[in-house]
Amino acid sequence: MDVDEAMFSVVADARVLVHGKYAGTIRYVPDRRTALVGVELDRACGDNDGIDEGGRRLFQCKPLHGLFVREEQLGFRRLVYSNAWNLLDNTQEQLNLMRSEKFKAAEHTIAQLTKGRSLSRTVSDAEVAGITVEADYRGPHVHWPLELSNVLAVLDSFKTSQVLHHKYVLELLNAGVRALAPLPTLQEITVAEGEKLTVIGDLHGQLQDLFSIFSINGLPSPTNKYLFNGDFVDRGLYGTEVVMTLLLFRLLDPTSVYLNRGNHESRNQNSWMGFEDEVWGKYSGAEDGDLERPARLFERFQALFEVLPLCAVLQSKIFVVHGGLFSRDNVTLAHLRGIARKREPPLHQLGFEDKIFEDMLWSDPRAIQTRQPSERGAGVEFGVNVTNNFCLVNKIALIIRSHECVPEGFEILHGGRLITLFSASRYCGTQMNKGAFLTLGPELQPEIQQFYAHALNESSFTTAAPPEQAQLQGVLEEDTLRMIAERICDHKPSLFWYFTQHDDEHDGTVSRLVWAEALRSVLQLELPFLTYQPKLAALVDENSTRINYSQFLARYRIENDAVD
Structure with a gap:
């Protein structure tokens, strides 16, 4: 697990991703680093309810929501959001370059119109x-x-x-x-x-x-x-x-x-x-x-x-x-x-x-x-x-x-x-x-x-206290989701077309897997979209694994306060 132990430690109740894609919460921490960690998954994609192969109940969860894994198979959500933020930040620079190219012609025209007054x-x-x-x-x-x-x-x-x-x-x-x-x-x-x-x-x-x-x-x-x-x-x-x-x-x-x-x-x-x-x-x-x-x-x-x-x-x-x-x-x-x-x-x-x-x-x-x-x-x-x-x-x-x-x-x-x-x-x-x-x-x-930098008007050099780290994690998650939302707005027609081509039940819905693949394919971003699904798109109901794609796309629009 190639992470800073001070920042990403295996502790009970920590939010994690198993195998990089299954979100869950650590419920059992073994005494030895070589033993298996018990995780309660958010969805029924596990193989137990907290009982290990030896028949011991190590934690309590719903059937098929439990999973025991090695420590190196855990990904910490803060690290996942951080990696996603960096990828999105790089693509933001690419978008800026494209915008700059588009505006060159307009800048030239403006320069001609204002010649002598520049x-x-x-x-x-x-x-x-x-x-x-x-x-x-x-x-x-x-x-x-x-x-x-x-x-x-x-x-x-x-x-x-x-x-x-x-x-x-x-x-x-x-x-x-x-x-x-x-x-x-x-x-x-x-x-x-x-x-x-x-x-x-x-x-x-x-x-x-x-x-x-x-x-x-x-x-x-x-x-x-x-x-x-x-x-x-x-x-x-x-x-x-x-x-x-x-x-x-x-x-x-x-x-x-x-x-x-x-x-x-x-x-x-x-x-x-x-x-x-x-x-x-x-x-x-x-x-x-x-x-x-x-x-x-x-x-x-x-x-x-x-x-x-x-x-x-x-x-x-x-x-x-x-x-x-x-x-x-x-x-x-x-x-x-x-x-x-x-x-x-x-x-x-x-x-x-x-x-x-x-x-x-x-x-x-x-x-x-x-x-x-x-x-x-x-x-x-x-x-x-x-x-x-x-x-x-x-x-x-x-x-x-x-x-x-x-x-x-x-x-x-x-x-x-x-x-x-x-x-x-x-x-x-x-x-x-x-x-x-x-x-x-x-x-x-x-x-x-x-x-770690101290505040401008301070002279101490302490790292952030846990409450501040938690606050930073929230800001990081919010900023990551905002950048994803901006790209959804930019590609709504292409996303709608993709969804209609994969609407196998012809009822205006697609599965979570199809939804995630649509975002990966259309937005050209290799991100763990299934992790972000609860924040980006609602399921049809709590017992469903499908997403109404028209309602999903309707959530994302470019707002301009200057336009009624």
């Missing part, structure tokens, strides 16, 4: 200098040249959710563009004696994780360097503050902080996954009539994202990239150095440069040999042979990448040659994953530290 992506230093900080502004101030005390004062204000004035945001963004634009696409980073470098995975606007890492591992300094491996924004509430914090330390000392670009440092993701909404919410400009302010700020963030380097090599031996490797063999570091990066990341292009640019931000490793199409709709899923080829061609010993939420905060694949690193703990407030960061000294021996 908002400039450049805000000059003179324009920024002319912005007045109001007398009643109570947030932090940024003074130039930067000093550590000033940076810490800004961070302290972020702990209480104060919003940095838009003048200072523009100053930092302009300074960041100037500092990062001259950098190479592939950064060469060294770690000298007496120094260490810490690699940070996805943060996704979760400022509490960034501050927790600083509390545990120390602030950036010339001897305590950091490499942030992309996906600073989207999904979390504090994307602007995460970017401002990284820029403050980078501008304070360029040798202390290095930044790689992730797939969420792009317009096509920010427009759908939360960061654009965050900027508009925090900097609406409505209070003083500057209605162009949020759009202007958002454009400057995009200008910053476009100059971020794409990858790094540490001590000529460790390759660090946000997504992963490539859809073709024999890609060299020289190829990566030559990429023209200062643009929106290309998608679905056929050219060599565009494709490896896309792969660096979007690809994922898998326990396979070669390659297969990506569930995300961009990049590629690559196996151990791809990793070995890249390492051999480029004399690389280890690959560090991020891009995926993993339960422990890190995952080691491909014979130890590849590490996934994810630093946003309790991701999106729905997952129960740990965060992790990786530290290296001059000898390049990686040390991984796991953590």
Whole structure:
């Protein structure tokens, strides 16, 4: 049972899935780990009523609702929902890419109609200098040249959710563009004696994780360097503050902080996954009539994202990239150095440069040999042979990448040659994953530290108490079901057609098995739909195993409060 014992332990009354598909509740826990666990199943698909093969009654349940199984045959519902959430989250990115492609034509038309009136992506230093900080502004101030005390004062204000004035945001963004634009696409980073470098995975606007890492591992300094491996924004509430914090330390000392670009440092993701909404919410400009302010700020963030380097090599031996490797063999570091990066990341292009640019931000490793199409709709899923080829061609010993939420905060694949690193703990407030960061000294021996973030205004580092874990499980289940419901809405005609073709009794109903297979086939999602059936679809009656598919589909509709 490959799970964290602290989170998924075999205890009485725990909800489980037997063989990955039969929902039930643990009723009997043996004294020995090698003995069988007694489970009361929700449906009559067992072989006893709580009496074992020796004739002992170990628990009480209805006939054919009992089953004795080995511990490794149990799946814990929280883990099942977590895996389902990750799969749905990946397909959500694919949907966003499809939406972005559809909107390209509309954006071009709008640009033509507004020609001559479009908002400039450049805000000059003179324009920024002319912005007045109001007398009643109570947030932090940024003074130039930067000093550590000033940076810490800004961070302290972020702990209480104060919003940095838009003048200072523009100053930092302009300074960041100037500092990062001259950098190479592939950064060469060294770690000298007496120094260490810490690699940070996805943060996704979760400022509490960034501050927790600083509390545990120390602030950036010339001897305590950091490499942030992309996906600073989207999904979390504090994307602007995460970017401002990284820029403050980078501008304070360029040798202390290095930044790689992730797939969420792009317009096509920010427009759908939360960061654009965050900027508009925090900097609406409505209070003083500057209605162009949020759009202007958002454009400057995009200008910053476009100059971020794409990858790094540490001590000529460790390759660090946000997504992963490539859809073709024999890609060299020289190829990566030559990429023209200062643009929106290309998608679905056929050219060599565009494709490896896309792969660096979007690809994922898998326990396979070669390659297969990506569930995300961009990049590629690559196996151990791809990793070995890249390492051999480029004399690389280890690959560090991020891009995926993993339960422990890190995952080691491909014979130890590849590490996934994810630093946003309790991701999106729905997952129960740990965060992790990786530290290296001059000898390049990686040390991984796991953590759970504390609240922004706290300094303790305790893990969640059981009531909070239960609350998170409820949120995770609710979010998973919501994402499934969205896909049902998108595919109602196809689902109805499938049901009518399998309505063997011609009475408007299908069996639970047919219903689950319909969702798997039409939605193209390999999820345990029978587990979700009680929450998604009602049975005809309590003694039935059939679902009225018209009533099921009628439950799911897209609502628009602006339309009567």
